Amino acid sequence: MDGGKFFGAFRACSGISDAVVLNHVPVGCSWGAGMFKTVSNQPDIRHACTVMHEREIVFGGENALKEALVRADRLYDASLLLVVAGDVPSIIGDDIEAVINSVSLKKDVVWVDAAGFQGTMRQGYESALLSLADLMKECDRIQKSVNLIGLCQDDYKAEADIKEIKRLLNGAGISVNCVISDCTSRELERAPAAELNVVIGQGYDLARHMQKEHGVPFIEVGYPYGLAGTKEFVDSICQHMDMGYDLEKDLNTEPFRKVYLNLSELYGTPVSVIGDFHAKSLADFLDRELGFEIEVLSSVEGDPDQFEQDVKGSNTTMLFGSSFEQKIARDLKIPLLRFSYPVFDQVCIYDEAPYAGIRGAVCLTEAIINAIMGFGDKLENLTMV
Amino acid sequence: MRKFCIYGKGGIGKSTIVSNMAVALAEDNKAVMVMGCDPKADATRNIVGRRIPTILDAFRNNGPDQMKLEEIVYKGFNGVYCAEAGGPEPGVGCAGRGVMTASEMLTRHGAFDQINPDVVIYDVLGDVVCGGFALPLRNGLADDVYIVTTCDPMAIYAANNICKGIKRFADRDEVFLGGIIYNGRSAINDPSIVDRFAKKLGTRVIGGIAMSGIIPKAEIRHKTVIEYEPDSEIANGFRVLARSIYGNQDRVIPEPLSDDELDKINEDIDELLKERENVAI
Numbered sequence: 001m002d003g004g005k006f007f008g009a010f011r012a013c014s015g016i017s018d019a020v021v022l023n024h025v026p027v028g029c030s031w032g033a034g035m036f037k038t039v040s041n042q043p044d045i046r047h048a049c050t051v052m053h054e055r056e057i058v059f060g061g062e063n064a065l066k067e068a069l070v071r072a073d074r075l076y077d078a079s080l081l082l083v084v085a086g087d088v089p090s091i092i093g094d095d096i097e098a099v100i101n102s103v104s105l106k107k108d109v110v111w112v113d114a115a116g117f118q119g120t121m122r123q124g125y126e127s128a129l130l131s132l133a134d135l136m137k138e139c140d141r142i143q144k145s146v147n148l149i150g151l152c153q154d155d156y157k158a159e160a161d162i163k164e165i166k167r168l169l170n171g172a173g174i175s176v177n178c179v180i181s182d183c184t185s186r187e188l189e190r191a192p193a194a195e196l197n198v199v200i201g202q203g204y205d206l207a208r209h210m211q212k213e214h215g216v217p218f219i220e221v222g223y224p225y226g227l228a229g230t231k232e233f234v235d236s237i238c239q240h241m242d243m244g245y246d247l248e249k250d251l252n253t254e255p256f257r258k259v260y261l262n263l264s265e266l267y268g269t270p271v272s273v274i275g276d277f278h279a280k281s282l283a284d285f286l287d288r289e290l291g292f293e294i295e296v297l298s299s300v301e302g303d304p305d306q307f308e309q310d311v312k313g314s315n316t317t318m319l320f321g322s323s324f325e326q327k328i329a330r331d332l333k334i335p336l337l338r339f340s341y342p343v344f345d346q347v348c349i350y351d352e353a354p355y356a357g358i359r360g361a362v363c364l365t366e367a368i369i370n371a372i373m374g375f376g377d378k379l380e381n382l383t384m385v
Numbered sequence: 386m387r388k389f390c391i392y393g394k395g396g397i398g399k400s401t402i403v404s405n406m407a408v409a410l411a412e413d414n415k416a417v418m419v420m421g422c423d424p425k426a427d428a429t430r431n432i433v434g435r436r437i438p439t440i441l442d443a444f445r446n447n448g449p450d451q452m453k454l455e456e457i458v459y460k461g462f463n464g465v466y467c468a469e470a471g472g473p474e475p476g477v478g479c480a481g482r483g484v485m486t487a488s489e490m491l492t493r494h495g496a497f498d499q500i501n502p503d504v505v506i507y508d509v510l511g512d513v514v515c516g517g518f519a520l521p522l523r524n525g526l527a528d529d530v531y532i533v534t535t536c537d538p539m540a541i542y543a544a545n546n547i548c549k550g551i552k553r554f555a556d557r558d559e560v561f562l563g564g565i566i567y568n569g570r571s572a573i574n575d576p577s578i579v580d581r582f583a584k585k586l587g588t589r590v591i592g593g594i595a596m597s598g599i600i601p602k603a604e605i606r607h608k609t610v611i612e613y614e615p616d617s618e619i620a621n622g623f624r625v626l627a628r629s630i631y632g633n634q635d636r637v638i639p640e641p642l643s644d645d646e647l648d649k650i651n652e653d654i655d656e657l658l659k660e661r662e663n664v665a666i
Contacts, residue, residue, distance in 0.1 A: 055445055057482050
């Protein structure tokens with residue numbers, strides 16, 4: 001299920017950790033996007049809303065935006081205001097640029113045109129990153145440094161995954177200059193200092209823009225799930241930077257040996273996977289490293305009804321997706337492992353338990369086995385209800 | 386309750402016709418209510434004698450819960466109840482949504498229950514530009530629609546477009562075309578042109594209004610013709626038209642004309658214009 005352009009833009013903007021995001025939308029849109037974000041980091045409420053009601057729809061939302069800009073400027077201790085304009089202002093033709101220019105504010109303001117009906121969540125993300133690119137400044141190159149583009153703070157396991165990816169790259173002698181978008185405005189401003197942009201699934205438009213404007217080349221990589229996926233990830237970056245580094249020596253297969261019997265039993269398990277760009281990389285891990293059979297692999301931009309129909313018509317015994325897949329999993333009485341946005345019925349607060357990288361491969365394998373082993377009890381409860 | 390709406394090209398005389406028909410029906414001891422659905426909010430000015438505050442003014446100033454019925458419905462000449470939807474300033478917001486909001490507010494604050502009118506007339510913006518201005522065509526708000534047109538090609542073109550909107554809702558049994566109102570105030574005054582247009586649509590000309598100098602005189606004084614010159618021929622014309630529409634039972638799903646069919650009507654108008662020029666020479 002795709003949240004549309006507004007959600008993508010909101011996610012990109014809210015990743016700037018010292019900025020205030022001002023959603024120019026009716027309250028429901030703002031609440032929805034914010035809820036998915038704050039579920040695992042509840043004090044991080046840096047978003048405000050113009051709360052467009054019927055009055056703003058009929059008479060225009062420019063006054064409400066003006067008032068909200070002034071208030072947000074006064075109330076939040078932040079240097080940057082990011083205005084995300086959603087469906088309603090786009091339909092009624094609010095002149096966002098003119099409103100921003102009409103007020104004198106202490107904070108810098110960037111705005112994103114993000115009418116949900118104009119495109120997918122991914123397009124909203126891409127377009128917001130391009131708007132944020134205006135904040136970037138020319139700066140001296142930092143050798144052996146990369147930017148990671150395509151990540152969001154509200155991705156499931158984002159904090160732990162980014163920590164693990166940084167650990168792996170640091171081990172290879174590479175520093176992470178900026179994670180886009182999970183960075184401060186200062187880090188974003190200095191993003192052009194990186195030697196290479198590493199695009200993970202999305203953010204291509206920004207990477208192309210930075211190549212053209214700042215001369216930062218980019219490569220595209222899959223999400224580093226599993227040992228093989230992680231090795232490919234690190235190898236691609238090292239290769240591009242002419243760094244002779246072999247991750248092989250860091251690969252520790254000991255934890256997998258501990259569950260050898262479980263893994264043998266699970267070999268050939270038919271599963272289905274749905275998600276954003278993470279899905280393909282996860283399916284590769286399940287297929288190549290755990291020996292699962294991928295019955296259905298689908299993108300969130302596809303038809304959700306078709307996915308449900310395909311899964312129900314397959315031999316799927318385990319599902320990998322987001323919280324939205326609960327119903328299919330319940331209908332089929334099979335376990336669901338959440339890995340893709342949005343996850344709003346679980347929290348992930350431990351930043352040492354990633355799904356990405358070498359440590360992530362262990363955590364992911366453990367989570368899969370436990371989801372299957374514990375499922376008998378859950379099923380009993382489900383049946384009793 | 387008899388409910389109908391009047392559509393037609395901008396400036397065609399809708400408000401003149403609506404206000405005079407409303408006053409005429411009130412003379413027949415009917416409780417009449419007029420709702421103006423144009424953001425310009427001037428449909429009822431000649432009934433009340435001045436512009437009245439609009440429903441959306443009250444909505445903006447007091448919010449949806451605090452407004453009072455007496456702030457949105459005003460009594461005019463012959464006791465006709467008048468309400469104006471109003472709307473945003475030109476170029477901002479959504480006037481179409483405004484019509485919908487105003488209509489909801491009118492119902493929510495008991496206008497129909499408390500006033501219990503025998504007749505409700507909707508006076509709508511010149512064209513069905515979006516869903517909001519099609520509101521009177523939906524949800525059973527009106528039984529039928531009457532379109533005002535002159536012999537001018539653009540007026541006929543607009544009427545044909547409006548029929549496309551009516552057809553959409555008539556196919557769903559929500560509203561029907563009741564007929565065409567002929568306004569003789571144009572360069573060519575030949576009722577047979579509009580007769581033919583009406584027949585092609587599948588309906589008829591239910592009545593007409595002749596050109597009259599009394600109309601602008603009355604309107605300059607913010608009065609209806611019936612109030613200003615009650616015994617005039619034109620005042621009687623409005624009375625006849627009002628009664629025809631009130632009693633009309635012939636309702637059709639219109640069949641809008643194709644561009645080619647409209648061009649044929651335009652050729653006839655062109656011929657008449659040439660004839661007139663020749664006579665003048």
